[in-house]
Amino acid sequence: MRQRRDTLQGTLDLLVLRTLAGAGAMHGTDISDRIAETSRDVLRVEEGSLYPALHRMEEAGWIRSQWKASDNNRRARYYQVTASGRRRLSEVEQRWTTHVNAVMRVLKLA
Amino acid sequence: MSVLTRFFNLFRLTSLDRELDEELRFHLAERARRNAAAGMSRQDAEAAALDRFGSVARAKAGMRAAHVAARPMVAVSVLTIVMIVGGALGTAVYRSGSGQRVYDISAEVTAPVPVVTPHPEYTAAAKRAKIQGSVRVRCVVRPEGVCADVTVIRSLDRTFGLDDEALRALRDWRFRPALRAGGPVATRVDFEIRFTLR
Numbered sequence: 001m002r003q004r005r006d007t008l009q010g011t012l013d014l015l016v017l018r019t020l021a022g023a024g025a026m027h028g029t030d031i032s033d034r035i036a037e038t039s040r041d042v043l044r045v046e047e048g049s050l051y052p053a054l055h056r057m058e059e060a061g062w063i064r065s066q067w068k069a070s071d072n073n074r075r076a077r078y079y080q081v082t083a084s085g086r087r088r089l090s091e092v093e094q095r096w097t098t099h100v101n102a103v104m105r106v107l108k109l110a
Numbered sequence: 111m112s113v114l115t116r117f118f119n120l121f122r123l124t125s126l127d128r129e130l131d132e133e134l135r136f137h138l139a140e141r142a143r144r145n146a147a148a149g150m151s152r153q154d155a156e157a158a159a160l161d162r163f164g165s166v167a168r169a170k171a172g173m174r175a176a177h178v179a180a181r182p183m184v185a186v187s188v189l190t191i192v193m194i195v196g197g198a199l200g201t202a203v204y205r206s207g208s209g210q211r212v213y214d215i216s217a218e219v220t221a222p223v224p225v226v227t228p229h230p231e232y233t234a235a236a237k238r239a240k241i242q243g244s245v246r247v248r249c250v251v252r253p254e255g256v257c258a259d260v261t262v263i264r265s266l267d268r269t270f271g272l273d274d275e276a277l278r279a280l281r282d283w284r285f286r287p288a289l290r291a292g293g294p295v296a297t298r299v300d301f302e303i304r305f306t307l308r
Binding site for chain 2: 027028029033044046047048049051052055056058059061064070072074075076077082084
């Protein structure tokens with residue numbers, strides 16, 4: 001069970017870090033929409049889990065935030081990836097690829 | 111933990127809560143706006159935004175937990191160092207920039223008592239750089255109960271903002287002033303502000 005939660009949380013971190021690494025500062029709604037768009041609507045992050053994850057990642061120093069005016073001129077919290085977040089991203093990305101490749105190998109053998 | 115510390119922790123929590131609320135309110139309004147732009151009625155757009163979000167209370171608890179778990183400790187202790195620079199006990203040891211007589215704490219001069227003590231913030235940069243230790247700050251507590259001439263006498267960190275945070279916090283402290291012969295006087299007091307990461 002613990003393993004499962006860590007994997008899910010790790011996946012959300014990976015998606016968010018990857019999304020932010022490819023863009024400038026984004027607020028939560030944009031992050032969520034961008035993940036849905038780039039995954040062609042296959043991945044829909046649970047928005048209620050996205051915000052706790054953003055705050056956890058900010059406390060870990062992987063992202064930082066700033067209040068700015070949004071496109072339609074409302075105050076929104078914008079996130080961007082830090083240097084330590086980029087390092088974290090390549091770590092998690094690598095772990096993810098290893099995991100997926102392992103599963104694929106098993107699927108081909110079975 | 112003193113009643114005052116608890117009170118200020120409470121205050122900090124509520125200011126954090128206000129920020130979390132504002133962020134979530136923005137999200138729900140923005141999601142509803144996008145839903146409406148995609149052709150939903152206003153009412154459906156709002157309902158769908160809430161539906162997609164799930165429990166707001168649970169999300170807020172998760173966000174709050176992220177901060178509370180990571181909040182480092184900042185401890186402030188008052189060092190009332192008695193320094194006889196000149197003259198007999200209880201006489202003015204020097205005059206401040208504004209010409210006011212300033213005393214050191216002694217048998218004749220009681221220590222000022224802090225009554226409002228907002229804590230310094232641990233800057234995010236200092237947390238990332240894992241800076242820990244203490245800043246020693248000297249100030250003159252004026253008869254009006256505020257700090258003047260606040261200076262760092264032993265630095266911890268000029269780069270990531272902890273020295274500045276220590277100065278900023280002390281400028282906001284309020285005191286019951288020191289008393290000499292029953293009347294309020296200015297005193298020189300040193301503080302040690304310790305920044306500790308858990």
